[in-house]
Amino acid sequence: MxxxxxxxxxxxxLRLLLTAADLQIAGHDRFHGYDxxxxxxxxxxxxxxxxxxxLYRSLRRLEDRGALSSEWEDPAEAARQGREGRPRRYYRLTxxxxxxxxxxxxxxxxxxxxxxxxxLPANTxx
Amino acid sequence: MQSDYRARFPLSIRLAHAINRLLTWGxxxxxxxxxxxxxxxxxxxxxxxxxxxxxxxxAIRGIPAAIWFRLSDRDITSMPAGxxxxxxxxxxxxxxSAASPYPEPFKLFVVVTSAGLLLVGVNFVRNPRxxxxxxxxxxxxxxxxxxxxxxxxxxxxxxxxxDGPVLENVVMDRAMQVSFVVIAIGFLLLIAASHVREGRRWxxxxxxxxxxxxxxxxxxxxxWGVTMAPIDLTMSVPSLVIGLGALSFxxxxxRLRHLDIVYSEVKTGRLDQQGLRKGKS
Numbered sequence: 001m002x003x004x005x006x007x008x009x010x011x012x013x014l015r016l017l018l019t020a021a022d023l024q025i026a027g028h029d030r031f032h033g034y035d036x037x038x039x040x041x042x043x044x045x046x047x048x049x050x051x052x053x054x055l056y057r058s059l060r061r062l063e064d065r066g067a068l069s070s071e072w073e074d075p076a077e078a079a080r081q082g083r084e085g086r087p088r089r090y091y092r093l094t095x096x097x098x099x100x101x102x103x104x105x106x107x108x109x110x111x112x113x114x115x116x117x118x119x120l121p122a123n124t125x126x
Numbered sequence: 127m128q129s130d131y132r133a134r135f136p137l138s139i140r141l142a143h144a145i146n147r148l149l150t151w152g153x154x155x156x157x158x159x160x161x162x163x164x165x166x167x168x169x170x171x172x173x174x175x176x177x178x179x180x181x182x183x184x185a186i187r188g189i190p191a192a193i194w195f196r197l198s199d200r201d202i203t204s205m206p207a208g209x210x211x212x213x214x215x216x217x218x219x220x221x222x223s224a225a226s227p228y229p230e231p232f233k234l235f236v237v238v239t240s241a242g243l244l245l246v247g248v249n250f251v252r253n254p255r256x257x258x259x260x261x262x263x264x265x266x267x268x269x270x271x272x273x274x275x276x277x278x279x280x281x282x283x284x285x286x287x288x289d290g291p292v293l294e295n296v297v298m299d300r301a302m303q304v305s306f307v308v309i310a311i312g313f314l315l316l317i318a319a320s321h322v323r324e325g326r327r328w329x330x331x332x333x334x335x336x337x338x339x340x341x342x343x344x345x346x347x348x349x350w351g352v353t354m355a356p357i358d359l360t361m362s363v364p365s366l367v368i369g370l371g372a373l374s375f376x377x378x379x380x381r382l383r384h385l386d387i388v389y390s391e392v393k394t395g396r397l398d399q400q401g402l403r404k405g406k407s
Contacts, residue, residue, distance in 0.1 A: 033164060034171040049172070049180075051188030052146065052165055053195055088167040089160075 009065075012050070013058045014104060015040055017067055020093045021101040030090040033059055059091065067097030138178030139169045142185035149192040152209070154254075207375065208250025214371040215244030221364050231279040239272025242313070256386040257329065259320035270313035277306035298353075302346045308339035320389060329387050337376050344372035 009017065019040045023031050031039075036059075037050040050058075062068045073087035093101070135143070146165045150158045172181050218240025222233050245265030249258070280303050312335035319328035347369030354362040 032167065032171065034168045038172075038175075048187070049176075049184055051184055051191050052168060053149070053188045053192040056161060056164065057195055083167070083170065086163075086167050086170060088171070089164045 009062075009100075009104075010058075012054055013062055015044075016050075016055075016058050017062060017093075017097060017101050018104065019043060020062075020068065020091065021098060024093045024098070030092050032088040032090055036091070062097070063091075065096075065100075066094055067100050068092065069094050135170075136173060136178060138181040139166070139173055142169045142181055145185045145189065149189065149196070152196075152254075208247045208254060210247070210371055210374060211250065212244050212247030214368055215240045215242070215247055217364055217367060218243065229279065229281055229285050232276065232281055235272050235275030235279055237272075238268055239276055242266070242269030242272050245269075256388055259316070259325060259329070259387065259389050263317055263320055266313040266317045270310045270317070273306045273310035273313070277303045277310070280306075298346060298350060301342055302350070305339050305342035305346060308335060309343060312336035312339055319387075325389065326387050340372040341376045344369045344376060347372060 016036055019036050020031065022043065023035070023039055028035070033052075033055050034049075037055050041047050041049045059068065059070075063070055068091045070089055070091045072089055075087050078087040143162070143166055146162055150161050153161070169181055169185075172184070219237050222236030222240055228236075242265050246262065246269060249261050249265060252261070280299065312332050315328055315332035315335060319325040319332060322328060347365050349369075351362045351365030351369055354365060
């Protein structure tokens with residue numbers, strides 16, 4: 001899949017990054033992989049939940065680029081929620097990730113605007 | 127972090143986890159454990175708000191993507207290819223040493239070649255993320271000698287033990303012999319790479335030569351295997367396997383350029399910063 005010129009992300013990585021930004025704006029300071037995949041599916045009405053291999057590969061690449069950071073859940077916290085021995089891996093949007101998401105949204109807006117601008121005829125300036 | 131697979135999980139999660147275990151087989155332990163642990167927690171979270179059928183559907187939907195990533199991702203190990211190569215080598219040794227009707231010298235070189243391929247495969251499996259050139263010397267030498275021998279001792283029409291017309295096809299014969307020679311040159315370049323300062327370039331060249339040789343070998347072996355099918359199935363099947371194995375390696379070889387290439391283990395202290403041999407040119 002071709003990497004985009006602006007952010008260097010492929011489409012799935014971009015979708016996840018924007019979803020992560022969306023979750024953070026909604027007040028979730030951390031989220032696990034399935035959270036992201038489910039919110040993405042909800043946001044894109046009708047799309048199915050992203051498969052695990054695609055999800056984790058995209059998350060790993062976003063992490064490698066510094067857009068996300070991750071940590072294992074404290075086992076004691078998992079045990080309190082009845083998930084003894086099965087802690088989740090939680091992701092957070094980093095400052096670099098937020099910047100990347102903002103720049104992508106800005107680019108999308110520019111593309112949207114430029115796609116709707118009708119060039120004026122050359123002699124209308126006079 | 128250990129993956130925690132417990133029998134008390136619902137069947138859908140157990141099956142999804144089993145699919146994950148299969149698809150991550152051969153990856154390095156830390157990567158695999160992380161994926162399995164994260165995946166298991168993920169299936170569990172999914173099972174809270176989705177039906178078992180949907181959990182399984184997502185697991186099954188991930189299979190093609192996982193296979194594609196395993197074959198194409200430069201970050202993931204070459205272990206499956208190494209295992210396939212080892213098996214092809216082992217099969218070649220068995221079939222070459224068995225009582226086949228081919229001339230003895232040809233059978234001998236089948237065994238030598240297969241032993242070389244087996245060792246190359248074992249080296250891949252031992253260290254799937256790095257090409258440690260020194261380790262490929264014995265394997266490369268055996269394979270180079272073997273393939274050259276196969277080209278030289280290739281059965282003539284008079285030595286051909288079957289009534290079938292296979293060896294009467296001159297184009298096929300020459301194509302197979304040429305592919306043997308090209309592959310032997312590729313292995314010799316790989317050996318040479320361990321002796322020179324700019325070994326990385328030599329490895330790249332060896333890779334290109336091996337791609338050309340294995341592609342030719344793959345196609346000719348498959349055509350040969352199909353042609354042999356009505357004459358002798360016991361010769362046709364190994365030929366088809368070798369052909370498919372060779373073609374799968376055409377796909378894998380370009381990926382080698384992404385791997386670390388070092389002369390030897392760092393602990394020997396004979397490496398420069400790129401891990402290539404010091405002081406020789």
